[in-house]
Ligand SMILES: Cc1cc2nc3c(=O)[nH]c(=O)nc-3n(C[C@H](O)[C@H](O)[C@H](O)COP(=O)(O)OP(=O)(O)OC[C@H]3O[C@@H](n4cnc5c(N)ncnc54)[C@H](O)[C@@H]3O)c2cc1C
């Protein structure tokens with residue numbers, strides 16, 4: 001029976017929950033906002049299936065990609081909606097056109113992130129763009145399995161650990177399955193994301209002075225003011241992307257009062273906390289799925305540094321790095337290349353030299369636990385500002401000590 005003694009030993013993929021024949025594993029949110037499985041001892045029959053499908057208990061060895069590319073989707077609209085060069089959509093469209101189903105991560109009505117599936121080209125737009133918080137997989141492994149068993153093609157996209165979990169869950173290889181992951185920095189806490197969204201909306205609305213704060217609700221319902229969230233808004237460029245929020249203060253039906261909050265990632269406090277690894281899931285500091293261990297068919301990433309290597313493939317609107325990891329990936333790639341995207345072959349090191357997250361996990365900051373303690377007592381933004389000043393204080397002490 002699955003038992004989590006150390007939080008680093010669970011990436012939250014939910015393979016155990018979905019495989020349990022007694023359905024006796026519940027997911028419980030911890031104080032940091034991450035979900036962990038908890039088995040009901042009364043119902044458990046000790047079949048150990050949950051342990052056998054766990055990608056952390058049963059890790060695979062690392063594996064190198066078969067070929068590496070830089071690429072750009074030729075559809076400008078799609079590329080602007082995507083985080084890097086828009087190659088995810090190229091593969092997803094191919095599967096849909098072959099009568100298949102695509103699984104990915106999208107916002108729900110409360111702007112939390114969940115996995116879902118679509119059978120249409122239009123449905124792909126909800127999956128486009130990185131959402132920087134952990135997506136809830138729900139029962140989507142079992143839904144994907146049901147489609148696979150009918151013989152339909154399935155593209156499943158997600159973090160490397162979600163792909164590793166899916167592979168373990170399925171227990172066998174399916175020729176009609178195509179898996180897509182990405183180089184993964186780690187996933188921020190959904191609780192911190194929720195808190196940030198609430199605070200940034202309140203502060204933006206407060207500044208505008210247009211409506212009463214008592215009527216604020218975060219959601220897409222009739223009293224919702226949030227119309228769009230974009231972690232990778234490219235209006236300020238791909239390299240210097242922004243966090244953006246679209247609000248509509250229209251109070252009566254048909255009335256529209258649109259306002260956009262746009263902040264470069266280097267100034268946005270949620271993005272800074274994420275990039276400084278402050279509130280990642282504990283497993284992300286000891287990631288079980290780096291270096292091809294997920295066994296995905298393809299791995300996507302931002303091709304940071306492309307401007308120095310191949311400037312002809314950089315217009316600051318996004319360039320993807322692509323690893324083809326399997327024979328299946330080579331076949332699919334050959335059947336669609338040059339039609340939907342431009343690309344060129346590159347060396348493995350040209351991608352990973354500027355993207356260390358493919359091979360190594362982020363370091364856990366010393367002040368992570370202080371941050372979570374502080375956050376329990378304060379508003380999120382205050383806690384983040386405290387973290388900044390704390391870090392500045394530590395740096396200053398360090399510099400003074402070593403007379404730098
Ligand atoms: C949490 C996170 C961390 C990342 N870290 C890095 C990194 O360190 N280095 C790097 O180069 N790239 C990283 N990426 C990936 C990168 O930002 C792009 O998503 C990737 O290059 C694909 O871009 P695209 O333009 O092809 O398509 P996009 O349209 O941008 O691709 C979207 C894809 O990402 C999936 N997705 C989006 N959000 C989530 C989520 N929360 N959980 C699971 N799947 C999700 C969608 O299902 C879809 O498959 C990260 C992405 C996420 C979500």
Ligand code: SF4
Pocket residue numbers: 001002019020021022023024025039040043044045046047048049050051
């Ligand atoms: S041992 Fe079997 S019954 Fe018990 S929790 Fe695990 S999968 Fe469920």
Ligand code: SF4
Pocket residue numbers: 002009010011012013014015016017037050053054055056057165
């Ligand atoms: S890593 Fe996945 S399978 Fe393993 S315990 Fe956590 S949720 Fe269950």
Ligand code: SF4
Pocket residue numbers: 011159160161162184185186187281283284285286287288289290
């Ligand atoms: S860093 Fe590793 S453990 Fe964390 S979400 Fe990404 S793949 Fe999963």
